[in-house]
Amino acid sequence: MPNNVVAKSLCPYCGVGCGLEITADNRVRGDRDHPSSQGMLCVKGATILESIDKDRLLYPMVRESLSEPFRRASWDEALGRIASRLQQVRLSTGPDAICMYGSGQFTTEDYYVAQKLLKGCLGSNHFDGNSRLCMSSAVAGYVQSLGSDGPPACYDDLERTDCAFLIGTNTAECHPIVFNRLLRHRRQNPSMRLVVVDPRATITAQAADLHLPLQPGTDIDLLNGIAHLLVGWGQLDEDFIAHHTTGFAAFAETIRHYPPEVVARRCGITIEQLEACARLWAASKRVLSLWSMGINQSIEGTAKVRALINLHLLTGQIGHPGSGPFSLTGQPNAMGGREAGGLSHLLPGYRFIADPAHREAVEKAWKLPTGSIAPQPGRTVWEMILALEAREVEFFWIAATNPAVSLPDLDRTRRALARSPFTVYQDCYYPTETAQFAHILLPATQWSEKTGTMTNSERRVTLSPAFQQPVGEARDDWQIFAEVGRRLGLVEQFAFDTPASVFAEFAALTAGRPCEMTGISHERLRQNGPLQWPLSSGSPPSTASSRLYTDHRFATPDGRARFAAVHARGLAEPPDPDYPFILTNGRLYGHWHTQTRTGRIEKLRRLHPAPFIEIHPRDATQLDIHDGDWLEVRSRRGTARFAARITAAIAPGVLFVPMHWGSLWADEAEANALTHSEADPDSSQPELKACAVQLVKV
Numbered sequence: 001m002p003n004n005v006v007a008k009s010l011c012p013y014c015g016v017g018c019g020l021e022i023t024a025d026n027r028v029r030g031d032r033d034h035p036s037s038q039g040m041l042c043v044k045g046a047t048i049l050e051s052i053d054k055d056r057l058l059y060p061m062v063r064e065s066l067s068e069p070f071r072r073a074s075w076d077e078a079l080g081r082i083a084s085r086l087q088q089v090r091l092s093t094g095p096d097a098i099c100m101y102g103s104g105q106f107t108t109e110d111y112y113v114a115q116k117l118l119k120g121c122l123g124s125n126h127f128d129g130n131s132r133l134c135m136s137s138a139v140a141g142y143v144q145s146l147g148s149d150g151p152p153a154c155y156d157d158l159e160r161t162d163c164a165f166l167i168g169t170n171t172a173e174c175h176p177i178v179f180n181r182l183l184r185h186r187r188q189n190p191s192m193r194l195v196v197v198d199p200r201a202t203i204t205a206q207a208a209d210l211h212l213p214l215q216p217g218t219d220i221d222l223l224n225g226i227a228h229l230l231v232g233w234g235q236l237d238e239d240f241i242a243h244h245t246t247g248f249a250a251f252a253e254t255i256r257h258y259p260p261e262v263v264a265r266r267c268g269i270t271i272e273q274l275e276a277c278a279r280l281w282a283a284s285k286r287v288l289s290l291w292s293m294g295i296n297q298s299i300e301g302t303a304k305v306r307a308l309i310n311l312h313l314l315t316g317q318i319g320h321p322g323s324g325p326f327s328l329t330g331q332p333n334a335m336g337g338r339e340a341g342g343l344s345h346l347l348p349g350y351r352f353i354a355d356p357a358h359r360e361a362v363e364k365a366w367k368l369p370t371g372s373i374a375p376q377p378g379r380t381v382w383e384m385i386l387a388l389e390a391r392e393v394e395f396f397w398i399a400a401t402n403p404a405v406s407l408p409d410l411d412r413t414r415r416a417l418a419r420s421p422f423t424v425y426q427d428c429y430y431p432t433e434t435a436q437f438a439h440i441l442l443p444a445t446q447w448s449e450k451t452g453t454m455t456n457s458e459r460r461v462t463l464s465p466a467f468q469q470p471v472g473e474a475r476d477d478w479q480i481f482a483e484v485g486r487r488l489g490l491v492e493q494f495a496f497d498t499p500a501s502v503f504a505e506f507a508a509l510t511a512g513r514p515c516e517m518t519g520i521s522h523e524r525l526r527q528n529g530p531l532q533w534p535l536s537s538g539s540p541p542s543t544a545s546s547r548l549y550t551d552h553r554f555a556t557p558d559g560r561a562r563f564a565a566v567h568a569r570g571l572a573e574p575p576d577p578d579y580p581f582i583l584t585n586g587r588l589y590g591h592w593h594t595q596t597r598t599g600r601i602e603k604l605r606r607l608h609p610a611p612f613i614e615i616h617p618r619d620a621t622q623l624d625i626h627d628g629d630w631l632e633v634r635s636r637r638g639t640a641r642f643a644a645r646i647t648a649a650i651a652p653g654v655l656f657v658p659m660h661w662g663s664l665w666a667d668e669a670e671a672n673a674l675t676h677s678e679a680d681p682d683s684s685q686p687e688l689k690a691c692a693v694q695l696v697k698v
């Protein structure tokens with residue numbers, strides 16, 4: 001440990017996964033030894049300590065109905081109520097009436113124990129994580145094209161690429177340290193090219209060598225159009241296609257329908273821009289594609305991911321240094337959640353509920369009778385909302401996430417949350433917008449007070465040790481789940497005494513799986529620092545491969561990657577004469593999701609004091625709107641109000657609002673009051689990124 005450093009930790013915000021050092025005088029700085037971040041931090045990581053003791057939920061609270069005030073309760077009373085209610089619902093209505101909605105803020109240990117409790121011991125597969133809103137399209141795309149989840153590339157590739165292709169990601173604001181590494185690489189290698197595909201001229205796009213400001217919902221047109229040109233120019237890796245892929249003929253037939261003049265018109269770009277982009281793909285030996293919510297949050301998110309992977313298969317650019325498809329995870333441990341089975345169709349170790357052999361393997365490991373895990377995948381979070389509406393849910397447990405702001409179609413979401421007869425809400429902070437829908441509040445420790453692991457976007461597992469005492473009576477999430485399991489009589493299954501013992505049981509379940517972590521333990525992470533998977537037991541850390549598929553053998557049964565023949569479907573709700581604008585939304589540099597943490601940090605509040613709406617000068621002139629005017633934005637589901645910010649950074653006909661402001665932080669400025677819940681059929685990820693709206697000057 002360097003001088004003056006009392007603890008090494010991990011930033012709990014985004015999936016970049018930056019290493020932190022906490023100094024003896026209680027300051028935070030970047031950990032130069034952390035391979036992912038190399039000593040860098042953005043403003044969120046740098047100010048993280050200020051949030052620890054603000055508005056913390058200190059002890060359990062209970063109430064009989066939503067109309068009553070909360071009263072303080074002991075842990076014994078709160079957990080007793082939870083256990084007896086679970087037992088009662090299980091025996092009367094059955095496990096299908098029990099749902100849990102968790103979070104990429106969980107440690108892997110939290111995720112794992114929650115899966116064991118819900119899917120194993122209670123027989124309910126209705127656990128979903130907020131990764132459903134974030135990365136589930138990337139998961140489905142990887143599985144369908146490559147045979148398994150897991151980003152093939154790593155951060156080292158940021159410095160080895162000769163062309164970074166960024167699509168649907170405002171990396172400069174949302175994954176700033178990844179972006180810093182890319183810019184540093186370009187400064188040192190001026191021939192490296194940065195392409196940004198985004199309807200907005202974001203800070204990321206402004207740094208690009210080529211910016212394609214395409215119309216929302218036309219990503220597949222663009223990607224198929226690039227493929228069309230590459231095939232026409234003979235710029236494909238025929239040997240790679242012949243030996244390592246299937247499905248090329250159907251793909252080639254599909255992209256025939258995407259000639260440049262059609263693609264350019266649909267995307268709202270010029271043929272020259274399209275050809276310039278395709279030429280960069282053709283001329284570059286190492287193209288690294290980065291994407292995030294702009295691709296995933298769509299009714300065709302999985303198809304978009306697959307269309308992007310197609311380009312890497314077409315050019316053989318995967319499994320090599322500096323190239324490959326690389327999803328940038330939103331939450332700090334969305335990756336660990338996927339590894340631990342933290343979506344409603346998954347089980348630990350990248351296993352699938354629908355696979356009988358996978359269920360059997362997990363039941364055996366959990367010492368449960370065969371058939372304990374239900375054979376049907378559980379409800380996604382939006383299906384939980386629909387089930388609440390239909391009064392099919394009798395026990396709803398929400399932890400470390402704020403769905404009363406982050407889910408789409410908020411009026412409908414809130415009405416559904418209010419129908420729950422019994423909701424447990426477990427979080428670090430109080431108040432939050434979701435707390436008003438709870439019958440029991442449980443105080444959880446946060447990152448500085450608990451020991452656990454998280455996996456970042458490049459499959460790197462970091463141990464984040466506790467370096468402070470919990471505030472009040474807060475407990476670790478995994479401890480709460482385990483204690484409820486023991487109260488339900490499952491003493492052996494939940495006899496964990498430390499987070500290290502939880503991780504050891506989880507890691508054993510990854511043996512032989514694509515995300516093998518049997519070579520990773522808390523002890524090894526303490527000794528060696530952060531480690532990437534796959535790493536098997538007994539292998540020295542130096543043998544861990546930074547990249548997947550270096551031998552071009554993919555995780556499909558025949559070892560070949562799959563081309564996808566996908567056509568563009570466009571937006572679920574395109575603009576029309578009644579709702580003539582497309583509203584998109586996104587994050588700002590200094591805020592995180594619904595501001596549960598960043599809203600309590602003075603410096604970040606000053607950085608982004610208020611929400612706003614971006615509108616193009618042409619549209620502003622037509623509607624006689626001036627900078628700062630208050631605008632009411634109406635969709636078919638709700639309304640919100642924002643001050644106008646007139647800028648040519650947004651295309652005509654498109655509007656942008658930040659997604660961070662819930663009712664706790666501003667009046668009527670919620671992006672999700674306007675969004676719809678239509679979702680991708682493969683990933684069930686809602687199309688949060690686009691809806692049709694009308695504008696009224698207030």
Ligand code: SF4
Nearest residue numbers: 011013014018042045
């Ligand atoms: Fe934290 Fe992400 Fe910023 Fe790194 S880039 S300091 S992980 S918020």
